[in-house]
Amino acid sequence: MTDYASFLGERTFVIFLLHGVIRADTHPVRNYNKKHLPLDEFTAILESLCRSGAAVSMPQIVSASLGADPLPPRAFAVTFDDGFENVYSVAAPVLRRLGLPATFYFTTKFVDENAPSWVDMIDYAVEITSSFRLSLPFVAGPRVYDTPRKKRELLESIRGFVKSNPAIDPYEFAEEVWRQLDVKVMKPDPELDQKLSWEKVRALADDDLFTIGGHSHTHRILEYLSQAELGEEIATSLNKLRSNINKPIKHYSYPEGLANCYSDRVIAALKSHGIVCSPTAEHGVNRLGDDLFRLKRIAVT
Ligand SMILES: [Zn+2]
CATH class of the missing domain: 3.20.20.370 (Glycoside hydrolase/deacetylase)
Incomplete structure (x- = not known):
């Protein structure tokens, strides 16, 4: 610590x-x-x-x-x-x-x-979807994300990309991730959300x-x-x-x-x-x- x-x-x-x-x-x-x-x-x-x-x-x-x-x-x-x-x-x-x-x-x-913030919207969708393919503007071709480690690396790379790109609306980006993962609504976690x-x-x-x-x-x-x-x-x-x-x-x-x-x-x-x-x-x-x-x-x- x-x-x-x-x-x-x-x-x-x-x-x-x-x-x-x-x-x-x-x-x-x-x-x-x-x-x-x-x-x-x-x-x-x-x-x-x-x-x-x-x-x-x-x-x-x-x-x-x-x-x-x-x-x-x-x-x-x-x-x-x-x-x-x-x-x-x-x-x-x-x-x-x-x-x-x-x-x-x-x-x-x-x-x-x-x-929720756009970050929490994306984190939520990635956590509740056990295994998924996702196409991202900064990665060549869709990739499969099926382990906690891959998902954590994905979340880190999304944060870096969105935060450093003025042209991207972060909430539209989160909606696009939801669309690809077929997440429609957020069931808020009482502690995190x-x-x-x-x-x-x-x-x-x-x-x-x-x-x-x-x-x-x-x-x-x-x-x-x-x-x-x-x-x-x-x-x-x-x-x-x-x-x-x-x-x-x-x-x-x-x-x-x-x-x-x-x-x-x-x-x-x-x-x-x-x-x-x-x-x-x-x-x-x-x-x-x-x-x-x-x-x-x-x-x-
Ligand atoms: Zn803040």
Whole structure:
């Protein structure tokens, strides 16, 4: 198991990136990348971080960056992207017990409709179909996928292809995979697919330990959108969050968050909507004074 405390430093701060926490991991294909961390590992990692570091919130990082109270040595923040229900029912009780602040970045369509991301749509279809042939634009000829290892490699290659191709609509790509695998509907897995309701988002927002931020409306890569679509994604997500929790929303994180997923144009659009900080998903630690829209995170997997 990775020693996440080894990332902490005297003059740096670390932002950890998580998605979900589940009670037991029974999904070798779908959860191959440990997007959802088993509860015992999650608890052990957080307890270790609390023993050797100083937990801070994303608002504290922003105010320290703007010249207010400096951050303590070995500072770290915990963040969750997307809005899986298990962050409310499984992760939040551990965070409360440890008195550990956390920031939750929500994709508002996921909350509105309990909708799956394109990644989860594809992962789901590949897991439930025991053996299948699939034709892909980046592989010569159809191939057979019939073992967990082949399926995991397939999922990894699809992610890489879709995320690096601005011309591809990720949801149309997921629909095409469903068509080829003859998957018509998704039977959501209660642990991996359930998203928070607005009521549960409000319950997190009402807890002073927690900060709520945006993470787009549909989880499309912001840099790949036209100026009009970009404005629509950001405005829709923030209007829904602001009206549902009745609090100012100043924090955001970029869907996918890699270097090709955001830009000065995306940052300017977020700033024009009142956002003060948006960490990336690029790997690394940060120093005070770093650009609040280019902060790096360490993925916990
Ligand atoms: Zn995300």
